[in-house]
Amino acid sequence: MKKILSFLVSGIVALTTLMTGSAVVTAEEAxxxxxxxxxxxxxxxxxxxxxxxxxxLSGKDYDLxxxxxxDVFDLCLMKREVVKQMENQNDTLVVYxxxxxxxxxxxxxxxxxxxxxxxxxxxxxxxxxxxxAYSDSSCRANQEQSDKTVRPEIADSIESxxxxxxxxxxxxxxxxxxPRIIDTFLESYDFSDKIVVPFxxxxxxxxxxxxxxxxxxxxxxxxxxxxxxxxxxxxxxxETWVNEKQTEIEEIRKSSENMQYTxxxxxxxxxxxxxxxxxxxxxxIQHSVTVGDFYISKTEISQKEYQEIMGDNPSATKGxxxxxxxxxxxDAVQYCNALSQKEGLISCYTVSGTTVTWDKSANxxxxxxxxxxxxxxxxNTTTPFNFGDYVHNSDAxxxxxxxxxxxxxxxxxxxxxxxxxKTVAVTQYPANAYGLYNMHGNAAEWVWDWYDAYxxxxxxxxxxxxxxxxxxxxxxxxxxHPKHIRSAYRGAQPADVGLYSIGIRPVRNAASSSGExxxxxxxxxx
Numbered sequence: 001m002k003k004i005l006s007f008l009v010s011g012i013v014a015l016t017t018l019m020t021g022s023a024v025v026t027a028e029e030a031x032x033x034x035x036x037x038x039x040x041x042x043x044x045x046x047x048x049x050x051x052x053x054x055x056x057l058s059g060k061d062y063d064l065x066x067x068x069x070x071d072v073f074d075l076c077l078m079k080r081e082v083v084k085q086m087e088n089q090n091d092t093l094v095v096y097x098x099x100x101x102x103x104x105x106x107x108x109x110x111x112x113x114x115x116x117x118x119x120x121x122x123x124x125x126x127x128x129x130x131x132x133a134y135s136d137s138s139c140r141a142n143q144e145q146s147d148k149t150v151r152p153e154i155a156d157s158i159e160s161x162x163x164x165x166x167x168x169x170x171x172x173x174x175x176x177x178x179p180r181i182i183d184t185f186l187e188s189y190d191f192s193d194k195i196v197v198p199f200x201x202x203x204x205x206x207x208x209x210x211x212x213x214x215x216x217x218x219x220x221x222x223x224x225x226x227x228x229x230x231x232x233x234x235x236x237x238x239e240t241w242v243n244e245k246q247t248e249i250e251e252i253r254k255s256s257e258n259m260q261y262t263x264x265x266x267x268x269x270x271x272x273x274x275x276x277x278x279x280x281x282x283x284x285i286q287h288s289v290t291v292g293d294f295y296i297s298k299t300e301i302s303q304k305e306y307q308e309i310m311g312d313n314p315s316a317t318k319g320x321x322x323x324x325x326x327x328x329x330x331d332a333v334q335y336c337n338a339l340s341q342k343e344g345l346i347s348c349y350t351v352s353g354t355t356v357t358w359d360k361s362a363n364x365x366x367x368x369x370x371x372x373x374x375x376x377x378x379x380n381t382t383t384p385f386n387f388g389d390y391v392h393n394s395d396a397x398x399x400x401x402x403x404x405x406x407x408x409x410x411x412x413x414x415x416x417x418x419x420x421x422k423t424v425a426v427t428q429y430p431a432n433a434y435g436l437y438n439m440h441g442n443a444a445e446w447v448w449d450w451y452d453a454y455x456x457x458x459x460x461x462x463x464x465x466x467x468x469x470x471x472x473x474x475x476x477x478x479x480x481h482p483k484h485i486r487s488a489y490r491g492a493q494p495a496d497v498g499l500y501s502i503g504i505r506p507v508r509n510a511a512s513s514s515g516e517x518x519x520x521x522x523x524x525x526x
Contacts, residue, residue: 041078064078091164092164093118093161094116096170097179097182097185098172100172102172103172106201110168110170110199114168114242124154151187152179154184164194170201172201172202186218187217187218191218196222201229202230211226227241266291266292271374277384278405279405280488284490286488289462290460301323303322309335314498323426323443330354331498332367336364336506346364347362348362348365366506379434381432384487387432387440390403390482391403393418397423397442399480403482404481404483424478439475441475441476441485443478444475445504445505448471448519451468469494470492470494471492474489477499479501495521
């Protein structure tokens with residue numbers, strides 16, 4: 001709940017400075033005690049201030065400080081009121097079904113640890129001891145578990161489930177799976193924007209099958225790995241597990257604060273290409289690299305986004321939802337700094353002529369390193385493209401006239417209308433497994449590193465050479481052959497020269513870091 005508010009009102013300080021010439025001051029004006037404002041009200045007022053369009057007033061007065069006008073001070077007061085309302089709500093709900101009391105005991109531990117609210121699932125027709133007699137093949141529970149279409153009715157419903165975004169879901173294990181009454185519960189509500197944390201009680205059966213059933217049954221925003229507890233589990237063991245889950249939940253919430261960015265978890269991968277990969281280049285020497293957690297934009301930055309921050313649009317083919325292109329590497333650096341400043345974050349870069357110093361401790365936006373880019377593009381794949389071994393017309397926007405690897409896919413577009421000859425919308429092609437669009441084709445993307453041979457000695461968060469005159473571009477563009485849009489392909493372009501097929505995809509730190517890295521322009525023969 002609170003994460004949505006954070007996304008909607010981020011950058012208010014910068015907005016106030018822009019509109020009034022001064023920073024926001026503390027406003028002590030009273031808001032009517034009976035005033036109730038929602039996230040939609042915040043969106044309405046923010047849209048009005050940004051684009052001067054009349055929003056849906058819904059019969060509410062947005063002049064919160066009674067000065068006869070709508071301004072950013074009203075927005076700040078409204079934000080404060082919505083935050084108050086949300087802080088008074090507990091966004092965690094523990095839901096459980098318990099016939100013998102074992103699951104209820106674990107649920108009560110979780111409720112006490114998290115200070116959550118609770119909902120006990122009760123069957124409309126209560127289960128008797130005979131209903132759950134394991135030795136009786138004709139008992140009610142056995143019949144229900146044998147028929148997955150059975151949905152036992154629940155006695156009462158939850159009227160306020162929309163006010164919770166974390167659901168701990170507990171149950172015993174019956175015949176190796178969750179009781180069918182859990183399926184009834186799941187199908188009764190929308191969990192597509194919620195975090196669901198399953199847990200179960202059982203003497204021996206695990207939670208794996210139940211978790212898979214839950215995932216297959218209904219769309220869930222984020223389903224975390226659950227835990228099986230015995231009837232004798234201590235509160236301390238439950239608390240240890242809950243603390244682990246709460247850490248995961250906070251990471252998900254941080255990732256969702258800006259819906260355009262997604263969290264990429266740290267990992268080790270094989271960077272570059274194997275010698276057996278068709279049409280590879282000699283500079284793609286495969287080596288093991290580890291990268292830390294980071295957030296990355298799900299899309300290339302659009303022309304609309306760039307125009308709003310930088311005030312101009314240098315792109316060759318114009319369109320609000322097309323990727324910005326024709327920007328130099330230095331333009332990309334300046335964009336990252338300007339976006340950071342707008343959102344009240346610490347800028348990553350200090351620019352002095354052609355020398356750029358990256359403060360790795362800063363929390364603002366920056367360019368991905370070459371290693372981060374490839375790790376995100378591959379999305380845990382090892383094939384030339386994250387969608388497979390060949391490029392079909394529906395996979396990526398590129399010059400697929402001659403196919404890839406003798407076009408073994410049978411897809412040829414030479415002489416057809418399939419070659420678009422321009423960029424397309426930043427979300428037009430399917431996203432990879434990490435939810436990232438157009439990592440192959442459409443617009444190539446600037447990264448931090450100078451072009452040089454891979455440093456085989458730096459295997460953790462490598463940042464490349466300190467100096468050079470050509471910066472790496474990754475992913476290839478609409479005018480590139482399939483071999484040039486492979487995950488491992490390393491393009492290079494003079495840092496001070498833009499191109500009609502090169503754009504930008506920023507990232508942000510997701511874990512603390514320290515130190516400085518310099519980028520010094522130096523002529524090199526390459």
